Amino acid sequence: MNSKSSLVLVVAMLAMAVQARAGTPDSALLIISKTDHVVEVRDPVSFAVRKRIPVGPDPHEIEVSADGRSAYVSNPGYGALHEIDVLDLPSGKRRVRFDTLPLLGPHGLALVNNQLWFTAQGSKAIGWLDPQTGRVEWAMGTGQDTTHMIHVAPDGQHVYATNVSSGTVSVLEQKLVMPAMPPTGVMPPAAKPRMDWVQTLVPVGQGAEGFDVSPDGRELWTVTPTGAIVIVNTGLRAVTATIESGLEGAHRIRFTPDGLRALVVSVKTGNVAFYDVRTHALLKSLKTGRGAGIYMDAAGNRALISCTPDNFVAVLDLATMQETERIPVGRPDGIAIARFETVQR
Structure with missing residues (x-):
């Protein structure tokens, strides 16, 4: 290799290093x-900071489309508003606002199979709308108070939601059901089985709000303000274990991407705990x-x-389970990463 080629190679490597430090141009952190x-x-x-995009009066959760072009932000307004920013x-x-009326208080969001699912905590319901038209296409009542966070399985046929004030988890599944038997006791010849949504309510404890479903879909973990980590077997639709973490004000819980650990945070004390998903053992705690x-x-x-009361986002390295940085943000809440080649600086 001649000296000119060596120089070109060095310059290219330096450029790659600078780009790696600066972040790839096709991705953006949204807070x-x-x-x-x-x-x-x-x-x-x-x-x-690259840009700041105005949103509605009470922004909470954010969801990003698969192509990275669009983001959706819920505005629950304590169950009184009916807006999702696009x-x-x-x-x-901001492109437009979707109106979720008659469903009030959109909060939790999930975008699956081009359906934007949301909880309507002011209407004790969940629903989904078409992101192309903004029209609500389907809704179902939970009959529970403060239906708050939501998870939709990739198949779009299994939906989970926490009902904070009722202390339950809604497990919704699409099943083949027969029409109800009429008073005559004789089923009409035209009556046929049809697909319908069936809800099972699993008691998990008052105030259970944050939850996550394991990558294999077999378990749902949620937390209560007393520090109880409640484990639901999604197949059995029942609680199978409870871990007493002692984390007062436990608020959110998420599985690590490999599904081997669960991370729990307290909105009251700032304590953080990592648990082994298989053994339920505490691996590490920090503040x-x-x-x-x-x-x-x-x-x-x-x-x-998102440390909302403390005005910053804490960054934790999952390999070391240590905090590495704090990002100053005024009362941060929903966080997402978008990947799209034309996101500009």
Whole structure:
């Protein structure tokens, strides 16, 4: 290799190193600021602010489309509002607002199979809308108070939601059911089985709010403010174990991307705990800000904890289970990462 070729190679390697530090141009870290009513678009590595996109009056959760072009932000307003913001990430502008009426208080979000699912905590219900039209296409009541967070399985036929004030988890499944037998005791010849949603309510404890479903779909873990980690077998639709963590104010829980550990945070004390999913043993505990939400970044092997009362996002390295950085944000809440080649700095 001649000296000119060597110089070109060195320059290319330096450029790659700078790009790795600055973050790839096709990705962006999105953080909701409830203080400023914006979504902060940041570099996912340096955390430098690229843009700030205005959103509604009470932003909470955020979900990003698979192509990275759109983000959706819920505005529950303590069960009184009915708005979901739609953000155009390439332009950095709010495109439109979806109206969820008659369903009130959209909070938890999940985008599966081009259906934007949401909880309607003011209407004791869940529903989904078409992201292309913004029209609510389906809804089902839970009959429970404060239906808050939601998880939808990839098949779109298994849905889970926590009902905070009722202390239950709704397990919703699509099943083949027969029409109800009429009073005559004779089923009409035209009556046929049809697919319908069936709900099972699993008592998990008052105040259970944050939850996660294991990567294999077999277990649901949720937490109560007393520190109880309640484990639900999704196949049995029943509680099979409880771990007394002692974390007062336990608020959110998430599985690590490999499914081997569960991370629990307290919104009251700022304590954080890692648990072994198989043995239920405590692996490590530490203290950060008072955590109100967790986002798992599989590509970065890190967890981002929105410490809403303390005005920063804590960054935890999942390999070492240590806090590595704090990102100042005014009352942060929902966090997501978008990947789209035209997101601009």
